[in-house]
Amino acid sequence: MESTGKAPIGRPRGFDADEALEQAMMVFWEQGYEGASLTDLTGAMGITRKSMYAAFGNKEELFRKVLERYTEGPASYGDRALEKPSALEVATAFLAGSVDTTTRPDCPAGCLGVQGALASGDSGQPAQDALIAWRDDARARLRHRFQRAVDEADLPPGADPELLARYIMTVANGIAVQAAGGATRSELQRVADAALRNWPPV
Known part of the structure; x- marks a missing residue:
């Protein structure tokens, strides 16, 4: 891959954030907040914990984003x-x-x-x-x-x-x-x- 000569501003997300949020919604919906472990969530979302924290914040913040998605969907x-x-x-x-x-x-x-x-x-x-x-x-x-x-x-x-x-x-x-x-x-x-x-x- 040819370099542009510019320093990377940050690695691009290697996943579809909307789809990941959709999958997290399904996990919370089925298992509840406490029943949904970080392993369950990241497994369904297809991302690492580090990527989850970077994109969505902690579990509580992820749940709030999921609730917004549920309300709009x-x-x-x-x-x-x-x-x-x-x-x-x-x-x-x-x-x-x-x-x-x-x-x-x-x-x-x-x-x-x-x-x-x-x-x-x-x-x-x-x-x-x-x-x-x-x-x-x-x-x-x-x-x-x-x-x-x-x-x-x-x-x-x-x-x-x-x-x-x-x-x-x-x-x-x-x-x-x-x-x-x-x-x-x-x-x-x-x-x-x-x-x-x-x-x-x-």
Whole structure:
């Protein structure tokens, strides 16, 4: 290889960072934060620990990057649901998205946002904190959307946006736990349908 005469600024990454992050997401999704060892992660990512630290930081920083990727990818149904024209359609799309994402045949069962922190001890506290903030943000966004629905008379005046947001989040999280335990897509969709029968009439 002919030299350019310039000193190297740094060795180029010999791997696809997006693909490596995708593989790390799958490991965390399947094994949780504490269950995923650095050996598991680097093995799935196809890189050395040194390369992982250089590209993504430590395990905690890698998990935060994975959570961002999960939010923009498999969990992007949440953003799409918020754009629906009515509160009922928002709730319906949110729960349908939860059912779909937690039962995809090409992904681990359940939800990274729920599985990630199960059986988490002290060493998993940073991940636990990140996931609590992640779920709180999702609930807050649902609450704001449902408040808008009250203001627009799409929900009755006495409807409680915070309670409705917490209700939908609780059902969605329960769907994720049931999916991880082997419940099928059709079984979980029936759960979502049953939950929506309690939606306040306009």
